[in-house]
Amino acid sequence: MTNREALQLPDSDWHGWLRERSGSLLEEVRRHAAAIRSGGTDPEAVLEMWNDLSSALRSASAIASVLANVHPDEAVRTAAEEAEQEASRLETEVGLDRELYDVLAAVDGGRLDEDARRVLELSLRDFRRAGVDRDEQVRTRLRELAERETDVGQRFARNIRDDVRSIRVHPDALAGLPEDFRESHPVGEDGLVEVTTEYPDYVPFMTFCRDRQARARLVAEFLNRAYPANEPVLAELLELRREHAQLLGYHGWPAFDAETKMIGKGAAIPEFVDRIAEAAADRAGRDVAALLERLQQDHPEVTGVDGVDRAFYTEALRRERFEVDSSEVRRYFDFTAVRQGLLDITGRLFDVEYLQVADAGTWHADVASYDVVRRGERLGRIHLDLHPRTGKYGHAAMFELAPGIAGRRLPEGVLVCNFSRGLMEHAHVVTLFHEFGHLVHHVLAGGQRWSRFSGVATEWDFVEAPSQMLEEWAWHADVLQTFAADSEGRSIPAALVERMRRANEFGVGAYARTQMFYAALSYTLHRDVPGDIAATMRELQASYDVFGYVPDTHFYASFGHLNGYGSGYYTYMWSLVIAKDLFSAFDPADLLAPGVAHRYRDRVLARGGSRDAGDLVADFLGRPYEFGAFQRWLDRG
Numbered sequence: 234m235t236n237r238e239a240l241q242l243p244d245s246d247w248h249g250w251l252r253e254r255s256g257s258l259l260e261e262v263r264r265h266a267a268a269i270r271s272g273g274t275d276p277e278a279v280l281e282m283w284n285d286l287s288s289a290l291r292s293a294s295a296i297a298s299v300l301a302n303v304h305p306d307e308a309v310r311t312a313a314e315e316a317e318q319e320a321s322r323l324e325t326e327v328g329l330d331r332e333l334y335d336v337l338a339a340v341d342g343g344r345l346d347e348d349a350r351r352v353l354e355l356s357l358r359d360f361r362r363a364g365v366d367r368d369e370q371v372r373t374r375l376r377e378l379a380e381r382e383t384d385v386g387q388r389f390a391r392n393i394r395d396d397v398r399s400i401r402v403h404p405d406a407l408a409g410l411p412e413d414f415r416e417s418h419p420v421g422e423d424g425l426v427e428v429t430t431e432y433p434d435y436v437p438f439m440t441f442c443r444d445r446q447a448r449a450r451l452v453a454e455f456l457n458r459a460y461p462a463n464e465p466v467l468a469e470l471l472e473l474r475r476e477h478a479q480l481l482g483y484h485g486w487p488a489f490d491a492e493t494k495m496i497g498k499g500a501a502i503p504e505f506v507d508r509i510a511e512a513a514a515d516r517a518g519r520d521v522a523a524l525l526e527r528l529q530q531d532h533p534e535v536t537g538v539d540g541v542d543r544a545f546y547t548e549a550l551r552r553e554r555f556e557v558d559s560s561e562v563r564r565y566f567d568f569t570a571v572r573q574g575l576l577d578i579t580g581r582l583f584d585v586e587y588l589q590v591a592d593a594g595t596w597h598a599d600v601a602s603y604d605v606v607r608r609g610e611r612l613g614r615i616h617l618d619l620h621p622r623t624g625k626y627g628h629a630a631m632f633e634l635a636p637g638i639a640g641r642r643l644p645e646g647v648l649v650c651n652f653s654r655g656l657m658e659h660a661h662v663v664t665l666f667h668e669f670g671h672l673v674h675h676v677l678a679g680g681q682r683w684s685r686f687s688g689v690a691t692e693w694d695f696v697e698a699p700s701q702m703l704e705e706w707a708w709h710a711d712v713l714q715t716f717a718a719d720s721e722g723r724s725i726p727a728a729l730v731e732r733m734r735r736a737n738e739f740g741v742g743a744y745a746r747t748q749m750f751y752a753a754l755s756y757t758l759h760r761d762v763p764g765d766i767a768a769t770m771r772e773l774q775a776s777y778d779v780f781g782y783v784p785d786t787h788f789y790a791s792f793g794h795l796n797g798y799g800s801g802y803y804t805y806m807w808s809l810v811i812a813k814d815l816f817s818a819f820d821p822a823d824l825l826a827p828g829v830a831h832r833y834r835d836r837v838l839a840r841g842g843s844r845d846a847g848d849l850v851a852d853f854l855g856r857p858y859e860f861g862a863f864q865r866w867l868d869r870g
């Protein structure tokens with residue numbers, strides 16, 4: 234077995250390195266494309282060249298995307314964005330290259346092994362979905378549509394980002410908010426305090442502000458972000474997508490979009506949404522009744538729960554019923570210990586060692602790099618870039634830096650998060666486990682021969698399942714007690730962890746119903762392209778959500794996932810159903826038992842996209858996945 238080389242990242246002159254690296258990778262793509270176009274007809278050889286082309290293209294995008302999101306130097310980030318766009322343009326060009334398609338379409342799949350045949354079939358499907366086999370007029374229109382969709386989608390997102398609203402409230406409204414919130418919100422000359430609709434303001438304010446009227450004012454602003462600006466933008470986006478799907482012969486966007494997912498068919502989306510809504514109905518009813526009862530203790534005149542009170546009373550009940558004080562919990566989660574604990578736990582689960590690489594030559598001193606090794610063989614390299622800094626990507630995500638190819642390229646991935654350096658919120662510990670689930674998937678599936686299967690190359694509605702499942706380890710005392718200890722070395726008490734978990738699970742029925750409202754909205758808008766979006770939204774909210782509509786608000790105008798997810802917002806819950814079922818195979822009394830963990834590693838993670846996700850899951854579970862575990866989770870509260 235040859236040990237694959239890690240990328241040699243530079244110590245300085247990132248600009249030059251990026252230019253050289255992107256340039257040579259894109260050149261490689263063009264060279265392989267030319268070779269395929271003029272090449273022979275040996276099926277194996279054609280597929281090999283196609284694999285080299287795909288791998289080079291993917292590498293070019295990966296490097297550019299990482300640097301655009303994490304490099305501390307703005308000039309490098311800008312250059313990386315340009316490199317990313319260049320790679321993306323070439324990808325579009327390749328996808329619409331009729332000559333390439335004709336060569337691949339002429340390959341006799343019968344002479345290939347099963348894996349290679351799958352690569353061929355999936356690649357041809359990608360080509361056809363891009364419209365490569367259509368006549369020139371249709372292809373021209375498809376290209377126009379794709380560009381227009383990107384533009385309009387970006388405008389939709391930009392309108393949301395730019396429309397930051399605010400209210401001014403009496404300083405008394407800040408009673409109940411955390412001290413650091415009050416400190417960062419000084420009283421203005423008018424004697425009032427400004428609170429904005431940005432998440433760092435909005436979330437704590439809606440959770441802790443005891444002034445109901447102030448909450449009502451803020452939620453109304455929040456739910457009207459990007460309205461009315463996004464009303465026509467959304468209508469245009471939906472129309473463009475419908476035309477796009479219909480030009481390719483699909484009934485509408487959901488049918489086109491669902492074809493490459495586990496769910497398979499657009500019409501299966503509303504069936505799934507209804508199934509979850511039904512499964513969650515009893516629990517959601519109990520959740521909302523408890524919230525209303527508690528709300529009426531303070532406001533007897535109120536007859537229903539909506540966005541004004543939802544977060545505030547959920548938090549109140551969690552605190553009152555389960556006595557979880559987040560400042561008490563934080564004491565146990567020191568960042569450095571958590572990071573090491575995560576590596577120790579996942580190292581045991583997946584039978585790997587993480588060897589710190591001191592001279593990985595990365596882009597910032599905060600980054601910790603490790604080789605992932607099993608019995609002397611290096612499987613991949615990971616880079617943990619976990620603290621905030623100016624100009625860095627602001628959320629939590631895994632980025633691939635290099636896709637792995639058996640015997641050729643070492644998989645490398647970067648975890649990009651924004652955690653504090655000292656004590657962490659437990660919610661952030663959960664996020665860290667979640668994102669690490671993507672990272673370990675990328676690395677363990679990095680030994681595939683075909684680029685098409687390497688890493689997190691599975692159906693989009695399965696992608697979250699391994700990460701959602703790994704979150705479970707952050708909710709078990711046996712696991713947490715291996716690393717969570719206060720400054721005097723006392724481990725986190727098991728009883729506290731149990732209360733944390735029960736508090737966290739409060740309200741999941743209502744949560745599931747709200748998620749199904751969003752899922753139904755994303756599907757229905759794309760299927761029907763309704764003239765009156767507001768009316769459609771209100772109808773769907775009444776059918777699915779257990780929380781009421783806040784009058785005169787227009788949530789859809791700021792529902793950013795309509796751009797990124799299209800008609801597929803159901804995916805998060807879809808993969809959660811599977812995550813719960815996967816987890817049911819583990820023994821809760823011994824979450825680190827090696828047998829089941831190794832089986833999961835080998836049958837699900839390591840196989841990447843080489844089989845349909847449903848087949849991988851069935852192979853691991855010994856049966857097709859089912860809803861039982863998810864239903865039991867819903868019914869537990």
Ligand SMILES: [Zn+2]
Binds near residue numbers: 667668671697700
């Ligand atoms: Zn995720």
